[in-house]
Amino acid sequence: MKQVAEETLNGLVKKLVEGDRRSIARCISLVENDSINADPLLRQLFPKTGKAYRIGITGPLGSGKSTLTNKLTAYYLGKGMKVGIIAVDPTSPFTGGAVLGDRIRMADVEMNQNVFIRSMASRGSLGGLSKKAREAADVLDAADKDIIFLETVGVGQSEIDIVRASDATIVVLVPESGDSIQAMKAGLMEIADVFALNKSDRSGADQAVAAIDSILNLRSDKSWRPPVVKTIASRNTGIEEVDEKLTEFKSFMSANDGFQKRRMESLAERVDQLITKKLYREFWTEERRSFFKKNLDAVTDYRTSPYDLADRLIGHFKEEK
Numbered sequence: 001m002k003q004v005a006e007e008t009l010n011g012l013v014k015k016l017v018e019g020d021r022r023s024i025a026r027c028i029s030l031v032e033n034d035s036i037n038a039d040p041l042l043r044q045l046f047p048k049t050g051k052a053y054r055i056g057i058t059g060p061l062g063s064g065k066s067t068l069t070n071k072l073t074a075y076y077l078g079k080g081m082k083v084g085i086i087a088v089d090p091t092s093p094f095t096g097g098a099v100l101g102d103r104i105r106m107a108d109v110e111m112n113q114n115v116f117i118r119s120m121a122s123r124g125s126l127g128g129l130s131k132k133a134r135e136a137a138d139v140l141d142a143a144d145k146d147i148i149f150l151e152t153v154g155v156g157q158s159e160i161d162i163v164r165a166s167d168a169t170i171v172v173l174v175p176e177s178g179d180s181i182q183a184m185k186a187g188l189m190e191i192a193d194v195f196a197l198n199k200s201d202r203s204g205a206d207q208a209v210a211a212i213d214s215i216l217n218l219r220s221d222k223s224w225r226p227p228v229v230k231t232i233a234s235r236n237t238g239i240e241e242v243d244e245k246l247t248e249f250k251s252f253m254s255a256n257d258g259f260q261k262r263r264m265e266s267l268a269e270r271v272d273q274l275i276t277k278k279l280y281r282e283f284w285t286e287e288r289r290s291f292f293k294k295n296l297d298a299v300t301d302y303r304t305s306p307y308d309l310a311d312r313l314i315g316h317f318k319e320e321k
């Protein structure tokens, strides 16, 4: 895609901030496809972001994340709020679109004009997915959504990155199978601000809550103790309480400059990423790339070290400046 004229971008942004659905879709596509228009777009959008409450929802496969997101969304719509949902699937590229569609089907809210739902898959490469999800959240934020959900399955690094970019994180666990304990071990403990013990219509719910509580007792360093809410998302039970806890968390964080700190970390990371990306692009000119290729044999033959080759390339780059 070619770089579009600034007026075209301005027009797009103007419609986006009015909440126009097609503009939201277009902007997210630009971000998702890493279009050359993505950076200029995000640059324009940035001053219009920072208002929405970003809520990460994660947890094991099938724990009810989408159902919970769906019900929370319906709840917020009922309060007259506008909601954006980004469902991220970082699992194998083989899952494809159809499965992803199944994963996030949210029949209750899909047709509502005040909701925008978008799914993003890894398409084989994990790198960059969390960055793109964040940028898509920026688009929704600029489009005046009050609440943005970032749903993602599992406990891998990219999921953790996604929830780190949220203001609050709900970890959805279920009673059976010791999943809760496993999930805790896998690092969900650190990222949870609120636990939803979903499917608590099933046996073992109270034991699971007790198990989570006992793990929480082990750590005294956190000033906010993540509450554990029993939910039955499929029956709309516990939704209001989850909202209450999210609101409490928000007040707690605001009172302690917590959001400020959390966002600062996330924004600092973005500056860092941008520097890396820009310098990398500038660095790899045709000339240096061919020099690199030509000299690679010498490295493979152990005549030159990788360090020396890197230094020579960097030296060349610096001379140019």
Ligand SMILES: Nc1nc2c(ncn2[C@@H]2O[C@H](COP(=O)(O)OP(=O)(O)OP(=O)(O)O)[C@@H](O)[C@H]2O)c(=O)[nH]1
Pocket: 060, 061, 062, 063, 064, 065, 066, 067, 068, 103, 104, 153, 198, 199, 200, 201, 202, 231, 232, 233, 234, 235
């Ligand atoms: N019994 C019971 N079933 C539930 C509850 N909440 C959701 N389910 C069912 O559990 C299944 C999985 O729910 P989803 O919301 O798709 O779960 P998910 O965590 O988004 O799934 P993935 O995105 O595939 O990881 C569906 O069949 C839901 O209807 C609940 O509270 N109790």
Ligand SMILES: [Mg+2]
Pocket: 065, 066, 067, 103, 104, 151
């Ligand atoms: Mg799901």
